[in-house]
Amino acid sequence: MTTTAQRLLVVENLSVSLPAARGEVRVVDRVSLSLERGRTLALVGESGSGKSMLCRAIMGLLPGGARRTGSGRVVFAGRDLGALLERELNRIRGREIGVVLQDPLSSLNPVLTIGRQIAETLRYHLGFSSARARERSIELLRAVGIPRPEERLACHPHQLSGGMRQRVAIAMALSCDPQLLITDEPTTALDVTIQAEILNLLGRLQKERNMAMILVTHDLWVAAGMAHDTAVMYAGRIVEQAPTGELFARMRMPYTKALFDAIPRVDDPPHTNLKAIGGTPPDLAALPPGCRFAPRCPRVQTRCRAEEPPLVANDREDHRYACWFPYPSEDSP
Amino acid sequence: MSDRSLQQNEPLLRVIDLLVEFPAVRGQKVHAVSGVNFSLARGETLGLVGESGCGKSSLARAIMQLPRPTSGRVILDGEDLTTVDPVRLRILRSRFQMIFQDPVASFNPFRSVGESIGAPLRTLWGVDEDERTRRVREMMEAVGLDSDQYYRRRPFQLSGGQCQRAGIARALMTEPRLLVCDEPVSSLDVSVQAQIINLLREVKGRYGLSMLFISHDLGVVRNISDRVAVMYLGRLCEVAPCAALYAAPVHPYTNALLAAIPRPDPERPLPEGGFLPGELPSAIEPPSGCRFRTRCPRAQASCSEVQPELREIAPGHLVACHYPLLFGS
Amino acid sequence: MGRKRGAAFWLPLAWITFVVLCAISASWLPVPSPDQIDWDNLAVKPGVAGHLLGTDTLGRDIASRLLFGARVSLIVGFLAPCIGLVLGCFAGVIAGFYRGLAEKLIVGAIDTFLAFPRLVFLLVFIFVLGASLSNLTIALGILTAPSFARVARANTIRFAGREFVLAAKAIGAGDVAIILREILPNVLAPMLVYMLLVMGFVIVAEGGLGFLGLSVPSPTPSWGGMIAEGREALDETPHVSMIPTAVMFLTVLSVNLIGDRLRGQVDGRESQL
Numbered sequence: 001m002t003t004t005a006q007r008l009l010v011v012e013n014l015s016v017s018l019p020a021a022r023g024e025v026r027v028v029d030r031v032s033l034s035l036e037r038g039r040t041l042a043l044v045g046e047s048g049s050g051k052s053m054l055c056r057a058i059m060g061l062l063p064g065g066a067r068r069t070g071s072g073r074v075v076f077a078g079r080d081l082g083a084l085l086e087r088e089l090n091r092i093r094g095r096e097i098g099v100v101l102q103d104p105l106s107s108l109n110p111v112l113t114i115g116r117q118i119a120e121t122l123r124y125h126l127g128f129s130s131a132r133a134r135e136r137s138i139e140l141l142r143a144v145g146i147p148r149p150e151e152r153l154a155c156h157p158h159q160l161s162g163g164m165r166q167r168v169a170i171a172m173a174l175s176c177d178p179q180l181l182i183t184d185e186p187t188t189a190l191d192v193t194i195q196a197e198i199l200n201l202l203g204r205l206q207k208e209r210n211m212a213m214i215l216v217t218h219d220l221w222v223a224a225g226m227a228h229d230t231a232v233m234y235a236g237r238i239v240e241q242a243p244t245g246e247l248f249a250r251m252r253m254p255y256t257k258a259l260f261d262a263i264p265r266v267d268d269p270p271h272t273n274l275k276a277i278g279g280t281p282p283d284l285a286a287l288p289p290g291c292r293f294a295p296r297c298p299r300v301q302t303r304c305r306a307e308e309p310p311l312v313a314n315d316r317e318d319h320r321y322a323c324w325f326p327y328p329s330e331d332s333p
Numbered sequence: 334m335s336d337r338s339l340q341q342n343e344p345l346l347r348v349i350d351l352l353v354e355f356p357a358v359r360g361q362k363v364h365a366v367s368g369v370n371f372s373l374a375r376g377e378t379l380g381l382v383g384e385s386g387c388g389k390s391s392l393a394r395a396i397m398q399l400p401r402p403t404s405g406r407v408i409l410d411g412e413d414l415t416t417v418d419p420v421r422l423r424i425l426r427s428r429f430q431m432i433f434q435d436p437v438a439s440f441n442p443f444r445s446v447g448e449s450i451g452a453p454l455r456t457l458w459g460v461d462e463d464e465r466t467r468r469v470r471e472m473m474e475a476v477g478l479d480s481d482q483y484y485r486r487r488p489f490q491l492s493g494g495q496c497q498r499a500g501i502a503r504a505l506m507t508e509p510r511l512l513v514c515d516e517p518v519s520s521l522d523v524s525v526q527a528q529i530i531n532l533l534r535e536v537k538g539r540y541g542l543s544m545l546f547i548s549h550d551l552g553v554v555r556n557i558s559d560r561v562a563v564m565y566l567g568r569l570c571e572v573a574p575c576a577a578l579y580a581a582p583v584h585p586y587t588n589a590l591l592a593a594i595p596r597p598d599p600e601r602p603l604p605e606g607g608f609l610p611g612e613l614p615s616a617i618e619p620p621s622g623c624r625f626r627t628r629c630p631r632a633q634a635s636c637s638e639v640q641p642e643l644r645e646i647a648p649g650h651l652v653a654c655h656y657p658l659l660f661g662s
Numbered sequence: 663m664g665r666k667r668g669a670a671f672w673l674p675l676a677w678i679t680f681v682v683l684c685a686i687s688a689s690w691l692p693v694p695s696p697d698q699i700d701w702d703n704l705a706v707k708p709g710v711a712g713h714l715l716g717t718d719t720l721g722r723d724i725a726s727r728l729l730f731g732a733r734v735s736l737i738v739g740f741l742a743p744c745i746g747l748v749l750g751c752f753a754g755v756i757a758g759f760y761r762g763l764a765e766k767l768i769v770g771a772i773d774t775f776l777a778f779p780r781l782v783f784l785l786v787f788i789f790v791l792g793a794s795l796s797n798l799t800i801a802l803g804i805l806t807a808p809s810f811a812r813v814a815r816a817n818t819i820r821f822a823g824r825e826f827v828l829a830a831k832a833i834g835a836g837d838v839a840i841i842l843r844e845i846l847p848n849v850l851a852p853m854l855v856y857m858l859l860v861m862g863f864v865i866v867a868e869g870g871l872g873f874l875g876l877s878v879p880s881p882t883p884s885w886g887g888m889i890a891e892g893r894e895a896l897d898e899t900p901h902v903s904m905i906p907t908a909v910m911f912l913t914v915l916s917v918n919l920i921g922d923r924l925r926g927q928v929d930g931r932e933s934q935l
Binding site for chain 1: 523549556594
C-alpha cells in the first residue's frame, strides 16, 4: 500500500475471555488486524464467532465479566488504548471512534428527543453552544438523508421507523467527525430495501469523510458490496483475510467457501439443494485440539485434527488464511 | 367427496377475500390483511415475501385460524375453516400445521423437547404415552435429531437449528397436508439456515406436503418456492412462478425489492438514492386506491382513485398494478 | 446453572431451617411451658435462673415463648401467602390470558382493594370474625392476593404472547389446557419466588397486629405479641422486646435474601431463552 497512508488502527494478538462454567472461554483468540484511513474492513462470521466481541474490545467496552487476556494491544492513531485511563478513553469514544449498533432502539435513549441526544454529544465532546449544536444537528440529520430535519429534532426515537432511527444513530456516531466508524450489524434488523439504503449511506459517508470503517456482518454479500477488505471469523479467530475482490475470487479457507456456498442465491434456479455446512458451530468451552473447523470441514486430514494452522500469507502478501490444505489458488468458481 | 378425481385437481388451499383487522387506539382499525386471494396446489410451495409490517404473519395466522380472520374464506380440502364448528376445526387441525420464527421460544421451557413434539398426538388424537414416545423418536430421527441425546433435553439446551428441527418434527407428527412456515430460518445462522431449508425441501417431498413459506429473504424464497407472492401493506402485488418473477418482475414494488438485494460486486456499488422513497404508510389509514402509490416511481393520478386488482398478464403471472413494468419496457 | 450461591444464600437458609426445626420440636425440647410463670424471676436477664434468654414481665420463659411463637409466625407466614398466591394466581392468570373485559374488571378490583387502607381492612375483618389463628391467616392471605394477582397477570401476558402458546393453539389445545399446561408452570416459578418476599411482609404484619393486640389471643405466644408485651418496660428490661424483635428481623431478612437470590436465578434462566 502507499507509504504515506498511516495505519489508523492496529490490533495485535488481541484475546478476550468470558467466564464459563469451568474456567474461562476465549471468545476472541489472538486476533491481529490493521486498518488505514479511508478503508472499510468487514468482519464476517456467524453468531459466536467473536466478531462483535472483537469490536467491543477495540472500543474498550467489554460487557460485564469479559476481559482482555494475554499481551494483546490495540493502537489507535498512535495511542495504545489499553494503557489509557477510562476518562481518556471516553474522550476518544464518541469523538474519534463512532459506533453504530444493530438495534438503534436500544442505543438511543427513549425518553429524550433525538435533537437533545445529538446536541448533548456535540456539547460534551466539542463544547458547542446550544444554538450551534442545534444547527449542526440539523446539518447532520440532513447528511444522513432525513427529510425535514428541523421537525425531526423534536421527535422521540419511538416515533421514527427502524430505518430512520438507524439514520439518527449514524448521525450521532458522525457528530464529532470520527476517524473510525465501527458498525455492528447495522442493517440486520432492517428490511431489504432499507438495508440497501443504509448501506449506501454508510458507503457514501465513509468515502466523503475518508473515515476508516469496521463493518460487522453475518452476511458475506453485504461485505462484498461494501468493504475494501474482508476478514472471516470462526470460533474466535480470523480464519481468512484478504482484499474483498481477491477473497471472493479465490477463497482458500474451506470455511469461507462453505459459508459462501450456504447462502441461497437469487441467481440459482429454484430448488437447488443448498450446500449446507454439516454439524453445529463449535462449543468454545470444548474446542478441538487442531483446526477449529476440522470437525465440519470437507477437506479435513489427520494433520488438521492435531495442529492448529496459523493465519499466514503464503503466495500473496495481502491474502492471509489459516488452513493446512487450502483450496488451490486458481480462481474459484 | 363423491368424486375423488375431481378432488385431486382441486387446489389444496384456497384463500378468498381474506380480511384481517385489529382494533387500534381511539376506535380505529389496523387493516393488516385487506382482501387477499390465492390458492395453493397439492405438493406446491408458495413463497410469500414482504417487508415487516406488510401483514404476512397476520395472513399466516388467519390461515391457521389463530384467531379466525375478520372475514373471507379459507378453504382447505373443500372445507371452509372459517365457518366449520370448533369441534370440527379441532379435528381438521391435524391437517394444517405451522412452523415458527423463533424456534427456541416456540417450545415450552418447562417441558422436554420430546414431550413437546408429541403434544399434537396427545391433544388431537389422545395417543397413549408409549406409542407417542415411539413415534416422536422416529420423527426426531427423520428430521436429523438424535432422539437418545435430545428427547429429554429442554429447548434452551438446544441450538437454534436443533430447535427448528424439533419444530419441524412437531409440525409433522399428525401427517399434515399443509405446512405454514412463518420466517422459519430468519433467526438462524447462514450455515444452519441452509440445513433447515434442505430439510424442509426433503420432508416436503417425503410427506407430500404443500407449503406456504413466508420470508423477507428473497434468496431463500427463490430457493424453496414454486410460486412467489409479493405482499405490500396488506395486499398482494404480484403472484408468479418463481423463475418468472425473479427474471422479470412486473410490479414496481417487486422490482424495488429485487434491486435492493446486496450483490457481491464491490466495484459496482449499490445504485445511489433510495430504492423506495418515503416510509411505509400506516396500516391504520392506508392510502386510497393502490396502496403502493405513495412510494411508487410510476404512480399516476388514477392510482389514488382506483384500487388495482390482481389480473393475469401472462399464464400464471398475476399483478395488481395499473402501470406494470411490461416485458421489454 | 451451577452458579455459586455464596454465604448470602446459605446462612439465611441455615437460619430458616433452624427456626423451622425449633418450631416443630418445641414440645419436646427441655424448656418450660410457655405459660408457666416463674414468680421469683420476673423480667430477668438472659442466663439468670436457668432461663436461657431470660423471662418476660410475667416471668414466662422467653426462649420457650419464642419457640412456640415461631409456630404462629411460621404458620401465618407460610399459609397466608399460600392463600394469597392461589387467589392472586387465579385472578391474575384469568386477567392476563383473556384480557378484555375480564381484565378490566379484575384490574379494577385490584386497584380498588389496594387503595383501601390495609389496616382498616384487618381491623374490621378481625373485629367482626374474632381474633384467631385461622382468621388472622385468612385476613393476611386476602390482603396479599392483589399483589400476587399483579405479578401473575404481568407474567401471564408475557408468556401468553410466546410462540409456544401459539403452537399449542395450533394443535387445537383448549383454553384450560393452555393455561394449566403451558402458562401456569411458567408463571408459577416467579410467583413462588415472589411468595418468599411476601412471607417476610406477612411475618412483619403479624408482628404489627400483635402490637395492636389483634394477633392470636393470649396466652398463645406469638412474636408480635411478645414484642408488644415488652413495650411497657422497654426502658428497664429492653431484652423482653428486643430478643423477639431480633429473631423476627433475622427471619424476615433471611427470607428476603433467599427470595432475592432465587429471583436472580429465575430471571437469569429467563434471559437465556
